[in-house]
Amino acid sequence: MPEARFSPLPPGSVIGILGGGQLGRMLALAATKLGLRTHIYCPDPDSPAFQVSDRRTVAAYEDHVALEAFARSLDLVTYEFENVPADTAAALTRHVPVEPQPSVLDITQDRYTEKSFVRSQGLNVAPFEAVSTPQEIAVAVSRIGYPAVLKTRRFGYDGKGQALISNSSAIAPAWSAMGARPAILEAHIPFQKEISVILARGRDSTVRIFDISENRHENHILRSSIVPAGIGEEAAASARELGSALANALGLVGVMAVELFLVEKEGREHLLVNEIAPRVHNSGHWTEDACLFSQFELHIRAIAGWPLPEPQRYFDVEMTNILGPEVEAWRDFAGEPQTALHLYGKKESRPGRKMGHVNRLKLRKMG
């Protein structure tokens, strides 16, 4: 659907969301606030997003009959995860605009394609090579050096699909742990900080960039995001610029997160692009309470062709994920002053599962 023909979706329009997890849920809440309706599509009948959606479809992503009925009920469709199967996206685009465009998915679903794209934009990434056999890993590691990280090309998240290779005897086990499939070998970067840029890009190419967050992980799962990030203004400006450049190069419409490694070399801060997620992102949850406009609202506004306001940040903030059984302490979280609690309505609290988060505001009342 050509951009020029798209007119803003008026209130009452129906936005479809593929995926019914917490991101879909928070997107649905944001859409509703703006008077838009939502239709969530997810295979899991217990999807948290169903609890706040106007319509629900429980069906597999490969069910083309269900997908067509879903598409026909919508004015626009978006997604909460970038691993939407290409066939699914193609089936939807026959009936309804999909944003961000499936071409963005093609690039970001595959780590090799994504890193190649980033490098083609003149941006820094850790040295990487595509590998398809243990022999190719051995050759690649001879160029990249130890330690290196073997990653699946697709479907990795929260550290899943990654194996560290510290010496040659680790190659074979890493290869089989990753499923003996085409993969990517990357240099292991001893970074000082991980930060992320969250931005929204509108149909008219307006780009709005949230303040950079600093992210702390535990067991490869995001534990907290701190804003402002403890980085220099030069690094922050570079991060904003490269985020903006990537969004423009992708022709993105919607919200995107870019995860970056900050490496200090010879007293200066350098940035390496680690990952692009063409969607709302866990490291942007702080925007719900520290800004007038959250990442969720900006995503909905962007895809719907609405005005994209400056997402002013009013508070310093630390977002902390509530993982697995930690949710049992909900009363303690709810009782903390200056702390906004968000729970996702998930029934089971498996270890490491994201059950909710808190946004702890750090500043005093405005005078």
Add this chain to the structure above:
Amino acid sequence: MPEARFSPLPPGSVIGILGGGQLGRMLALAATKLGLRTHIYCPDPDSPAFQVSDRRTVAAYEDHVALEAFARSLDLVTYEFENVPADTAAALTRHVPVEPQPSVLDITQDRYTEKSFVRSQGLNVAPFEAVSTPQEIAVAVSRIGYPAVLKTRRFGYDGKGQALISNSSAIAPAWSAMGARPAILEAHIPFQKEISVILARGRDSTVRIFDISENRHENHILRSSIVPAGIGEEAAASARELGSALANALGLVGVMAVELFLVEKEGREHLLVNEIAPRVHNSGHWTEDACLFSQFELHIRAIAGWPLPEPQRYFDVEMTNILGPEVEAWRDFAGEPQTALHLYGKKESRPGRKMGHVNRLKLRKMG
């Protein structure tokens, strides 16, 4: 259900809401944020709140079969409007806790009972009398004086159910305009300002009071609420105190609004209680964007027995209702800087109908 036996509702509990308008919708959004589920009950199949609720019942408030099934699906029930029929409330209390308690409804559903209650608490109200015939109006007006206002005892809102009586010839038309039913005659108060106190009271009697708002009406419909109100600190303190006293006297659990007239007499500001609404209130919509905790979240927390945080206000703010066809300018509202737009998802924009609101923040970014 005795208070002592109530333990806080854990996440995943189901809160029923009677009424599916914008207040029910915003309550459902707030409950969801906290990981609670909602079940909305409303006779209108197009209810805006249905769009964000986990479960929906479309049935009349007098349908006791539907009410029982509804009650049995819930852990707790609340309401978005105070005109819940007494039979409906009674039917629900047989199966599930109702908050605020039906006893609060008994007092606030009837203007005469409500004003008598306020007066019994030693608080000021405009002179009033119950009247049941045109003859009684004539007698009452001889004591209260012209101009006076004849109001229905029940089901008045947005200026409906009120008629001004400026002289004796206006008595008969006012009486028939009000349906020739038992009514209340009140002195017409030439007030300087109308303000409101919104507060939440928890099961443990904690009271949290939002900053006082100043309300402007047009054609008897709220047009805007401005915070802080342009009143002295002494009047603000009195307003907070009387709100708190009323909530305690009612044994309220949940959010309540008290509308007050501010009258200047001999250089001092006096307060008269105009109306109590034992529910979230249009004049409290500014809390969604100017405070970390909104009136909707505090209501849900209060009834669910959760901790009640201080609802700190971070911004000066003006809330303006979007009425009827004004909603067609949604793009202009959406494009205003520092302005949060809330639309209610209503299909038809009849003149004067509340279609949404904007919260315009007035302060600069925090330094």
